[in-house]
Amino acid sequence: MNGKVEINQLTVSYYGDEVVSDVSCSFDAGNLIGIVGPNGAGKSTMMKAALGLIPKDRGHVEIGGKPIHRVRKEFAYVPQRNNIDWDFPIIVKxxxxxxxxxxxxxxxxxxxxxxxxxxxxxxxxGMEEFCDRQIAELSGGQQQRVFLARTLAQKANYFFLDEPFVGIDVGSEEVIITILKELRDQGKTIFVVHHDLSKVENYFDDLILINKELYGAGPVNKVFQPENMEKCYKMRIGLSPSLGVEV
Amino acid sequence: MEFFQDLMAYEFLQKAFITSIMVGIICGVIGSFIILRGMALMGDAISHAVLPGVAISYMLGINFFYGAVVTGVLTSLGIGAISQNSRIKNDSSIGLVFAAMFALGIILITSAQSAIDLTQILFGNVLSVRTSDMVVTLIVGVVVLLAVYLFYKELLVSSFDETMAAAYGLKVRMIHYGIMVLLTLVTVASLQTVGVVLVIAMLITPASTAYLLTNRLSIMIFLAAFFGAASSVIGLYVSFTYNLPSGPVIVLVATAIFAFMFLFSPKQGVIVRMVQSNKRKVA
Structure with a gap:
């Protein structure tokens, strides 16, 4: 049921400045893939352009050999928290x-x-008891879990999450990553825009390292190496698996 | 109770009554989406921008609905074109386009030596509603309510999370322009009740009142329609009884209902919240 995700020569610009430049990579189905890079590196932009949500200069994206707009119902997208109007008259369920x-x-x-x-x-x-609450009455982590539940309801095969772990409590982060790993084990493919380097090795199978251009794509243990990270972040980064990351 | 005897007796009052109730309902329904999508200024723009359309329709001798819809849609396209193709921000391009359209409309109306009374279009006079106007308003009302009923799901998801809607393949641009068309229709239907200048109040005031009272969109829409219709009826009564202009009176009634709910609504009311926080301090 699932095929490869292929991104070919994806390029996006704002007012003439390239913010994502000629990114190509491909991933097999059934992986949990992190997209990391410094602030303003074009991580979210790349994800949105790949899904056809914002205009791109060139490049194309295929899922299982089909162009992305032919398989819209196969994927689910979770926007960044600040894109949502939390005062909207809508309750959790x-x-x-x-x-x-x-x-x-x-x-x-x-x-x-x-x-x-x-x-x-x-x-x-784990949010059923909050089903009648208005969404502004939840904590950040609870809100993110509700949006993950919405994504699950979409019965998608491909998941795209933009910074799902920003500003949420440890418990919610635990719940979310556990579910993402379960989905992966069921053969689903999940892309996560992420910026906390300390969790990268625990969370992801594959990694896309991006700072406007692609600095690496593939299995975490190959990509997540000091020389790649330093090139991408343009600064010294101490990577030590036990102590996390110092920037 | 003289009002009700007159309501039975005079046909012009019955037409005014039916028309203003319908206007109150559809303004409340469309207004709910306008305020949730952050398009209040756009609502004001479209309502002013129908003016040249009304004038041109009159010159061509066609029903003013056609011209109004054309200029309404052209205005929303023009605003989108400016804000997407330049660094000018959305609210500035709204101001830019609608002021120009309004100015053009005033010149067309005054120079065409038409029988259209500018004051009446700007401020409305519900007591002068003719049978044909009432029928048009009722048809617009049915079209608007049917559209919202049929596309409720799409309107909800695109208003709440447009990116998700676009991601699963909804044509969110189409929905945006669809709402613009409905907005234009509602504006034209409201011309005689409240007039171009005050339509914006009918769009955002009852919907804002409803927004204070509920956490569910469907209930908000019903409440907004109810407050809109109630404002119209009470406003018409006051305006008729005290011989005041109908549009402004209806608007002030809607505002009074809003003010009451702003202070006393169970969840959002300012006074209620003050009392609750005092209680908490005491406890």
């Missing part, structure tokens, strides 16, 4: 229910089985 929308036809309303499925997804992230 209805946020998760949005995940069933891609598979509902035009003019079709979610039915009982869709609501039950949304509750199941909410249980999986």
């Amino acid at each position: 209805d946020v998760v229910l949005l995940g069933t929308y891609p598979h509902l036809g035009l003019f079709k309303r979610p039915r009982k089985k869709d609501r039950e499925w949304a509750m199941e997804c909410l249980e999986r992230v």
Whole structure:
């Protein structure tokens, strides 16, 4: 059911400045892939452009040999937290229910089985008791778990998460990474924009190292090496697996 | 109770009554989406920008709906074109385009020596509603309500999380311009009730009141429609009884309802929250 994800010569610019430059890489299905790089390196931009959410200069992305716009219902995307209006009049279970929308036809309303499925997804992230809360009444970690539940409800094969671990509590981070690893073990492919280098080896199978240009792509143990990191971050970085990372 | 006797007796008052209720309902419904999508200024822009369309329709001898929809949509396209192709920010391009359209409209109306009364379009006069106007308003109302009912799912997801909607393949641009068309229709339908200048109040005030009271979009839409219709009815009554201009009175009634809820609503009310925090201090 799953195929390779291939990114070819992806280039994006804002007002004439290239922010993502000629990035090509490919990954097999069933991997958990981190996208890391310094602030402003174009990590989120690359992800959004790859998914066709913002215009790109050139390049194309294929999933299982098909162009991305042909397989929209196969993937799920979680935006950065600050892209969401937390005061929107919507409660937790209805946020998760949005995940069933891609598979509902035009003019079709979610039915009982869709609501039950949304509750199941909410249980999986441990948030069922908050189902009637307005989303602003949750902590950052709880909000992120709700959005992960929505993603689960989409029944996707490919997941794209933009900075899911920013500003959340340790417990929520634990819940989220456990679920992502379970999904990976079920053969799903997951891309995560991430900036905390100390967790890289624990979390990911593969890594994309980017700072406008690609500085490495492949298995973590090959890419996550001091010489690559220093080139990418343009500074000295002490990598020691036991003590985490010092920048 | 004279008002109700007159309501039974006079056909012009019945037409005004029905038209203003419909306007209150559809303004509340579309207004809910306008405020949640952060498009209040856009609402104001479109309502002013229908003016040249009304004038041109009159010159061509066609129903002013056609011209108004064309200039309304052109305005939203023009605003999008400027803000996407230059460094000019969205609110500035809104101001730029709608002021120009409004100015053009005023010149067209005054120079065309038309029978259109500029004051009436700017400020509305619900008591002069003709049968044909009432029918048009009712048709617009049905179209708007049906569109929102049929596309509720798409409107909800694209208003809440446009990126997710785009990611799974919804045509979010189409939805944006669809809302612009509905907004234009609602504006034109409201011309005679509250007028171009005050339509914005009918769009954002009842919807904002509803927003203070609920955490669910569907309930917000119903409440906004209710507050819109209630403002219209009470406003019409006050305006008729005390011989005041209908549009401004309806707007002030809507504002009074908002002010009451702003102070006393159970969840968001300023006074309620003050009392609660005092209680907490005492405890």
